[in-house]
Amino acid sequence: MPFPVYSSSFISENELVLGGGGGQVKTGVKNKLRLYNVGPERSLDLLEEVELEQGEDAPMSMAAHSKSRTLACGVNSTLESFNKGFNENCRVFTLKDNKPSVLSTRGTIPTVDPEDYQASRLSKVTVLSPDGTLLAVAGAHDRQAFDDLCIQLSLLSYPSLDPLAESIHTENEIYDATFSDSTLVIATTQDLSVYSLPAPPEVPQTPSPKKSKGKGKNKNAKQASQVSPPKLELLHTVKVPAIQGVVSTFRSARWPSSMPDQEIASSIY
Numbered sequence: 388m389p390f391p392v393y394s395s396s397f398i399s400e401n402e403l404v405l406g407g408g409g410g411q412v413k414t415g416v417k418n419k420l421r422l423y424n425v426g427p428e429r430s431l432d433l434l435e436e437v438e439l440e441q442g443e444d445a446p447m448s449m450a451a452h453s454k455s456r457t458l459a460c461g462v463n464s465t466l467e468s469f470n471k472g473f474n475e476n477c478r479v480f481t482l483k484d485n486k487p488s489v490l491s492t493r494g495t496i497p498t499v500d501p502e503d504y505q506a507s508r509l510s511k512v513t514v515l516s517p518d519g520t521l522l523a524v525a526g527a528h529d530r531q532a533f534d535d536l537c538i539q540l541s542l543l544s545y546p547s548l549d550p551l552a553e554s555i556h557t558e559n560e561i562y563d564a565t566f567s568d569s570t571l572v573i574a575t576t577q578d579l580s581v582y583s584l585p586a587p588p589e590v591p592q593t594p595s596p597k598k599s600k601g602k603g604k605n606k607n608a609k610q611a612s613q614v615s616p617p618k619l620e621l622l623h624t625v626k627v628p629a630i631q632g633v634v635s636t637f638r639s640a641r642w643p644s645s646m647p648d649q650e651i652a653s654s655i656y
Contacts, residue, residue, distance in 0.1 A: 390416050394449035394513075396458060398482065401425045404458055406446025408439070411466060418445045420460070420480065420487045435485040442466065448513035448526070456482045457490060457546055459522055461510025476510055477524050479546045493548035495524050495541040512540070516566040520545055521584070523571060525561040540564065540573060542585075542619065552585050553618045565642040570622065574640035581623040585616075 392407040403425055408418030418439040423431040439446075444463035451458040457479055464474045475492035482488075496510070511526035525540035540555040559575035566572075566584075573580045627635050 390419060391445070394446050394460065396449045396451035397453075398422075398451040398456060398458060399453055402434070403431070404449065404451060404487075406449050406460060406462075408445040411442065411444045411463065418443060418462075420446060422482065422485055422487070435482075435487070437480075437487045440465065447510045450513045450515040450522070452515055452519040452545070454519060455546070458482075458487070459513050459515065459524075459545065461513050461524065461526065463496070463510065477513075477522075477541075477543070477548060479548065481546075491546055491548050493543065495539070495543075495554075512561055512564055514564045514566070515545060517568075521551070521566060521571075522548070523564040523566070523573075525564060525573070538575075542571065550616045552616045555580075555582070555619060562637065563639040565640045567642045571619070572640050572642060574637040576636040577627055579623075579625040579637060579640060580621060581625075582619040583622050585619065 388405070388407075390408045392405050394406040396404050398404055401424060403423045405421045405423065406419070409416030410418070419436050420439070421436040422434045424434050426432060439462065442465035446460040446462050448461040449458055460478050460480065461476060462478050463469070463476050468474060474494045474496050476494055476496045478492045479490040480487040481490040510524065512523065514523045515521070522543045522545040523540060524543065525538065538557050538559065538561050540557075540561055541550065542552045542555075543549060544551055555573065557573075557575055557580075559577045561573060561575050563574040564571060565574075569584055571582045571584055573582070627637060
């Protein structure tokens, strides 16, 4: 492989996307996304690639949605953009004729302090829900009151990347996340946190042509856009099991698709 690989995801049974590169520093190694065909003998044949903008970070995390042939990546913008308070670190790419192209972007890493760039450069978690409508993004360091550093997880709609809930903040490193039909489980170094997912946003009813007025319609649309996202409800917290003489942390979490919510809740250990 001509570059360090930091992220990967299968977009079909025999198509693999790899993300990596030299990062933001000038190493001479370009940051890229590459699409490979996986052959019967596990051979990798390059189908297409895209080179990211010079000065941007490498794709540090990735999740693919096979049905729409799209993928979400954690890619920091350039340091120059970061210093200007602009960082579109969460990006959705669509595969057009197998070539990745940007579909939507959103910044989830606060940019109030340029010194945070190196601390927040690792967008470690990018996870899609099984139905491909929700995206969890984490790994960013967020400046809070009194200059405390904490980790932030954002829950977004997919592929629009609109916020669906208030961001979750924790002092512990977030290593993974996983979805069930009704919950989001976050794996940190110290615990597993189980949150209830918000209800799908209500679709406003379209008034009949006779009763519809442009002014009222614009007012309703403006009010809807100003509604604050809800706060996720914490349902359960599972601490790391205590093992004498062993220092343990959670590193990953996977919710079996064949197991209903009520069964996994009793066997989350």
